[in-house]
Amino acid sequence: MRTIEVKLGNNSYEIRVGRGLLSQTGPWLKQLGFSGKLVVITDAKVRELYGKALAQSLEKEGFKVVLLSVPEGEAQKSLGTAGSLYRQLNDAAARRDTPVLALGGGVIGDLAGFVAATYMRGVPLVQVPTTLLAQVDSSIGGKVAVDHGNLKNNIGVFYQPRLVIADIDVLDTLPDVELADGLAEIIKSAAIRDRDFFAFLEANIERIKAREKETLEYVVSRTAGIKAEVVAQDERDTGLRNVLNYGHTIGHAIETVSGFGVGHGEAIAIGMVVAGRIANRLGMLTAEGTERLAALLRRGGLPTKLPGYKIEEIMSAMQHDKKIAQDKLRFVLLRAIGDAVVTEVNPGLVEEVLRANY
Numbered sequence: 001m002r003t004i005e006v007k008l009g010n011n012s013y014e015i016r017v018g019r020g021l022l023s024q025t026g027p028w029l030k031q032l033g034f035s036g037k038l039v040v041i042t043d044a045k046v047r048e049l050y051g052k053a054l055a056q057s058l059e060k061e062g063f064k065v066v067l068l069s070v071p072e073g074e075a076q077k078s079l080g081t082a083g084s085l086y087r088q089l090n091d092a093a094a095r096r097d098t099p100v101l102a103l104g105g106g107v108i109g110d111l112a113g114f115v116a117a118t119y120m121r122g123v124p125l126v127q128v129p130t131t132l133l134a135q136v137d138s139s140i141g142g143k144v145a146v147d148h149g150n151l152k153n154n155i156g157v158f159y160q161p162r163l164v165i166a167d168i169d170v171l172d173t174l175p176d177v178e179l180a181d182g183l184a185e186i187i188k189s190a191a192i193r194d195r196d197f198f199a200f201l202e203a204n205i206e207r208i209k210a211r212e213k214e215t216l217e218y219v220v221s222r223t224a225g226i227k228a229e230v231v232a233q234d235e236r237d238t239g240l241r242n243v244l245n246y247g248h249t250i251g252h253a254i255e256t257v258s259g260f261g262v263g264h265g266e267a268i269a270i271g272m273v274v275a276g277r278i279a280n281r282l283g284m285l286t287a288e289g290t291e292r293l294a295a296l297l298r299r300g301g302l303p304t305k306l307p308g309y310k311i312e313e314i315m316s317a318m319q320h321d322k323k324i325a326q327d328k329l330r331f332v333l334l335r336a337i338g339d340a341v342v343t344e345v346n347p348g349l350v351e352e353v354l355r356a357n358y
């Protein structure tokens with residue numbers, strides 16, 4: 001097992017990454033000083049796969065487990081579902097000191113985290129992420145939210161968990177398409193902060209895709225570590241934390257224009273390569289660096305070319321509002337592999353790079 005500390009003063013917590021960790025959850029929660037009742041929030045699929053194993057570990061330590069589940073999917077990240085969970089917490093007589101465990105992917109982490117942050121002004125939260133994306137990204141850093149109207153993640157708070165438990169074994173059952181989403185964020189993290197880790201990924205990408213346990217344990221812990229370092233320096237997302245959005249400016253626009261038909265990992269993979277080319281045009285990342293990034297993404301099974309959407313639509317999705325078309329766009333760009341900066345870019349240049357044939 002590997003342990004990473006997220007250093008946030010009184011809100012500090014550990015991320016534990018390794019094999020067989022679901023069965024350690026009971027003893028660990030006891031060590032944190034919890035006892036009595038606790039609530040597990042999960043989705044139907046994860047409940048079926050891992051609900052029992054987690055509940056058994058908790059019950060063995062004498063916890064009384066209330067298991068609540070919602071259907072799978074992003075649509076559950078809503079105020080309506082949060083409302084239904086508040087009622088169920090109330091029915092189960094959950095109190096201010098009753099911990100909530102979020103067992104699932106990023107949808108459950110965000111939803112259960114939001115509920116934990118707001119029920120009775122906040123109950124203790126423990127993240128038990130079960131997708132690669134949740135283990136390396138969404139369970140860390142304390143952003144919890146639901147979607148409302150047509151905006152994603154627009155109703156939320158910062159609320160740090162007490163512990164994050166990333167059990168590598170649960171990744172065995174993860175569909176390939178979900179694995180690719182996590183892989184895109186892993187490559188992103190290396191690209192913005194750690195060129196040695198980037199080289200490690202180049203040397204080991206096949207082992208990751210084959211889900212070799214030791215490699216996955218290292219890769220999850222290193223990526224979680226990168227996010228932890230960044231979050232520790234900028235908990236409230238007012239500066240450095242922006243670098244985590246590498247590839248996301250164009251990525252989000254592609255997701256929007258495709259009506260979310262293009263997956264998040266695929267969209268940011270394309271976004272990272274486009275941002276690489278923009279950086280190159282501005283005298284930052286070398287052409288060789290951009291090609292290394294594209295090659296690693298391709299080997300990871302991710303796309304690097306724009307699907308056939310209209311460039312105008314992507315530009316306007318990026319600008320939200322055509323009235324500000326003259327304004328510069330905020331971009332995270334690489335100066336080199338492992339070294340990112342946040343900067344402003346002329347929309348004209350973005351459009352030119354998007355139009356270039358590659």
Ligand SMILES: NC(=O)c1ccc[n+]([C@@H]2O[C@H](COP(=O)([O-])OP(=O)(O)OC[C@H]3O[C@@H](n4cnc5c(N)ncnc54)[C@H](O)[C@@H]3O)[C@@H](O)[C@H]2O)c1
Binds near residue numbers: 043049
């Ligand atoms: N809070 C943050 O900082 C942050 C960061 C990134 C993304 N997010 C959010 O995360 C969400 C996406 O998360 P996600 O990609 O994990 O999606 P998800 O939670 O929808 O999980 C994807 C699918 O995998 C299934 N699944 C989960 N674990 C499994 C396992 N071990 N084996 C088999 N199937 C499993 C789920 O049931 C679901 O169908 C989005 O809502 C996004 O906004 C939040």
Ligand SMILES: [Zn+2]
Binds near residue numbers: 185
């Ligand atoms: Zn992302």
